[in-house]
Amino acid sequence: MPEPATTSPVTVRVVPLAAGECLNLAALTMRGAAWRVQAYPAGFALLLHPSGPVLLDTGYGPQVPRLMRRWPGVLYGLITPVRLAAGGTAAAQLARMRLDVRSINTVIVSHLHADHVGDLRAFPAARFVLDGAAYPPLRGLRGLRAVRRAFLPELLPPDFESRCDPLPFASAPAWLAPFAEAADVFADGSVWAVRVPGHAPGMVALLVREAAAGEDGSEWTLLAADAAWNVRALREGGEVHPLARIAFFDVEQERRSRGQLRDWLARHPRARVIVSHDLPETRPVSL
Numbered sequence: 001m002p003e004p005a006t007t008s009p010v011t012v013r014v015v016p017l018a019a020g021e022c023l024n025l026a027a028l029t030m031r032g033a034a035w036r037v038q039a040y041p042a043g044f045a046l047l048l049h050p051s052g053p054v055l056l057d058t059g060y061g062p063q064v065p066r067l068m069r070r071w072p073g074v075l076y077g078l079i080t081p082v083r084l085a086a087g088g089t090a091a092a093q094l095a096r097m098r099l100d101v102r103s104i105n106t107v108i109v110s111h112l113h114a115d116h117v118g119d120l121r122a123f124p125a126a127r128f129v130l131d132g133a134a135y136p137p138l139r140g141l142r143g144l145r146a147v148r149r150a151f152l153p154e155l156l157p158p159d160f161e162s163r164c165d166p167l168p169f170a171s172a173p174a175w176l177a178p179f180a181e182a183a184d185v186f187a188d189g190s191v192w193a194v195r196v197p198g199h200a201p202g203m204v205a206l207l208v209r210e211a212a213a214g215e216d217g218s219e220w221t222l223l224a225a226d227a228a229w230n231v232r233a234l235r236e237g238g239e240v241h242p243l244a245r246i247a248f249f250d251v252e253q254e255r256r257s258r259g260q261l262r263d264w265l266a267r268h269p270r271a272r273v274i275v276s277h278d279l280p281e282t283r284p285v286s287l
């Protein structure tokens with residue numbers, strides 16, 4: 001009798017990167033931390049999918065410091081000052097890896113805050129894949145009302161809307177519980193997006209299968225975007241300072257989303273966790 005065909009699952013390598021950093025008060029990002037200024041990387045990720053390189057977000061781009069020198073961006077810069085070294089943008093870093101910006105056909109956008117979409121204009125061949133709920137509440141916001149949402153519309157390319165593809169959310173497989181819905185981004189089971197709104201409208205986190213084996217989650221990397229300022233807070237349920245909640249789009253949604261991620265992590269304790277503004281965990285995870 002012939003052996004049943006076995007297909008090994010598609011895996012994707014995650015390369016965590018950062019383009020620039022912002023300064024913030026540590027005490028705002030974690031309850032109980034010191035009242036001192038700390039630098040936080042503007043993380044993004046290169047996903048090496050068999051179909052080609054893909055980005056999750058871009059970090060800051062060259063336009064961000066420029067916009068922060070004039071009204072109303074100057075207000076954004078006062079609240080979270082930005083540092084971006086020459087050659088520190090996503091496009092420049094990819095060029096050093098011999099990846100042309102035109103080879104990036106997909107940028108998955110976790111949410112539309114300026115530190116996540118700061119270099120979108122540098123990728124002219126890319127489609128932007130995001131939750132359909134991310135853009136509508138921000139569309140048309142200008143000036144102070146936009147800055148209030150950490151949104152700088154000038155960062156979006158002029159043809160942004162025609163290049164957006166909504167994530168294909170559907171019923172999630174059981175292992176993704178407590179998430180009832182998820183989007184199988186490449187339709188091959190390698191990258192799943194789950195909705196974690198609250199910090200910003202339509203924010204998504206990704207689960208990326210990096211290795212072929214494991215039932216405790218060790219094959220998965222969770223890219224949790226801004227669901228927490230640091231990995232420990234996400235794993236252990238640490239809270240931000242109440243003042244920092246003012247910046248959330250929806251406080252109740254934020255709490256619920258963070259709880260769902262924590263719940264998933266408790267069921268898959270060996271998954272690697274990456275949040276945008278903290279150093280990425282490395283394998284193996286020490287428990």
Ligand SMILES: [Zn+2]
Pocket residue numbers: 111113199200226
């Ligand atoms: Zn954010």
